Amino acid sequence: MQMLYDSDAFVVVHMLANEPPEGEPTPGFPRHGFEIVDKRTNKEVYLDGSWAEAFQRQINAWQLNTPTQEEVEETLDGYAELAQNPLVMH
Numbered sequence: 001m002q003m004l005y006d007s008d009a010f011v012v013v014h015m016l017a018n019e020p021p022e023g024e025p026t027p028g029f030p031r032h033g034f035e036i037v038d039k040r041t042n043k044e045v046y047l048d049g050s051w052a053e054a055f056q057r058q059i060n061a062w063q064l065n066t067p068t069q070e071e072v073e074e075t076l077d078g079y080a081e082l083a084q085n086p087l088v089m090h
Contacts, residue, residue, distance in 0.1 A: 015034070
């Protein structure tokens with residue numbers, strides 16, 4: 001699990017579900033996803049599969065052309081619209 005972004009409005013965490021132990025090769029295609037938490041509405045959405053791949057492409061584009069915080073949060077806001085699950089702390 002790796003924190004990618006944390007602001008007053010959003011948190012984005014990258015999760016590797018089948019990450020091998022350190023020093024061992026990754027078997028096949030590593031499965032991963034992204035959790036986006038909208039702090040304003042206390043809702044979260046988990047992106048995996050094709051959604052995670054699309055979000056990974058967005059992150060790669062951001063690495064090539066550094067966006068403003070406003071541009072990042074506008075993109076995250078679009079994903080946050082998918083959120084149906086209230087954030088629950090255990």
